[in-house]
Amino acid sequence: MKNNIDHLRITPNASMHYALQVIDKGAVQIALVVDEVGKLLGTLTDGDIRRGLLKGLSLESSVESIYYRTPTVAMVTDTNEAILQIALRKKLHQIPIINEEGKVVALREIDDLVQPSQKSNKVVLMAGGLGKRLGDLTRNTPKPMLNVGNKPILQTIIESFSKSGYTSIVLSVNYLSHKIENYFGDGSNFGVTIEYVHETERMGTAGALSLMRNMLSEPFFVMNADLLTNVDFEKLHQFHIMQNPVATMAVREYDFQVPYGVVNIEDDRVTSIIEKPVHKFFVSAGIYMLSPAVLEYVPDGHFFDMPSLFDKLIQEGQYASSFPIHEYWLDIGRMSDFERANDEFNGVF
Structure with a gap:
């Protein structure tokens, strides 16, 4: 009280x-x-x-x-x-x-x-990407194992989930997977349990779920393993439960400013001019919570990404919700992102 x-x-x-x-x-x-x-x-x-x-x-x-x-x-x-x-x-x-x-x-x-402090919901982390845009950094190291703040990106992600009580981790691996497995093992040194799913070929952010059908019996997280964020995962979980969709996508606002004056025209008549307007969109943040029912929409043995999965759910009349995030979020896709992550890490985590 x-x-x-x-x-x-x-x-x-x-x-x-x-x-x-x-x-x-x-x-x-x-x-x-x-x-x-x-x-x-x-x-x-x-x-x-x-x-x-x-x-x-x-x-x-x-x-x-x-x-x-x-x-x-x-x-x-x-x-x-x-x-x-x-x-x-x-x-x-x-x-x-x-x-x-x-x-x-x-x-x-x-x-x-x-309710217990630990949750049984699984966390699926997609860690099989090649990271080609980072050049030599990923020649001998899978991108999720790049050090940011003196430890691998993937370790920060796993620790963030663990702090929220989500300790059942599934790693979908491919490129240089042995380096990930040798570092994390069964997860016991990090206070979690880790299971590995091996993609023999690239299957996309949703396609790999077809390899986990017998592992996912309650709502589960899916997250790209090259993101740094301090999103409260428990709030995403609660939001998913309250909204009761078949799938929830975390989204973030993206602003784009047109660098010119935009001219609105009807026929040949100029009706207005808007100087350098800012357009706002919501974009996927690469973090999802899915109910097991989505697995029936994932094809076996084919490349299938998350946008395709959500498109299919929408076409089938299923309710897919969005969870806007306002917390820190950074996709480490380019060298400039990697440098920024190391500059900002200590001030965020």
Whole structure:
């Protein structure tokens, strides 16, 4: 029970950026939206903010339009057993406790009581790429084994998942796979268990999943093994559960500025000129959470990448969701990315 919740309180006019800081510093995955006298108006989670970003809001927008106005609450007079039953029925991780005046006085956390810290969901890391764009660096070393911050990129990824409780790792390997296997072994030296799947030929970011059908029985992560990010994987997992899609793709915003004035024309008439407009897109971040049902859409023994898988799911009428990330993210594909990663590593990890 958290009785000191002052640091979790925000007002409806708080910015989404400030709310994220409250949620992250509070370490309980929630902010409590209150009025001027402390009466509970609603709750706000990381998922609410990400959905707001997908709707076109910015981090400077207020939380007024996105916070949840009818949260499940418990009274100060409720027993622990009663609160636990409410949480189990509603699949909640925490419940605000209010008094008779409707003022929030505490927050009851449920996670420690109903779920273990370690999760059984598997983490599939695609570590078989050639890394040709990095030239001599990958001539004798697979790209995931390049050192950034004095340790392999792949080690940083595995440690990040382990810190979130995901310790069952599957490595899909190909190029110079023996160097990866010799370094990590069965994973016991890194606090995880590692299984290896060998691609005898390049199968793409989704094709290799056809080799793992008997290994994946619950929602699982897939991630490219050449990424550096401090994304909270547990939040991605929770988002996937709450949205209940067959597949979730982590996406990040990409801005592109046209270096010229754009002229809008109807017939031969100039209707407007927009000087150097900025276009915003969401692009794939190379991180996914998939339900086992997607495996039936993955062909056997063929090259098949993630965009093709998502296209197929969409064509078949399956629900695929997006999880916008605002945290640090870097794809180490070129020499400049590798140099940048080493410059920034200590300030992020």
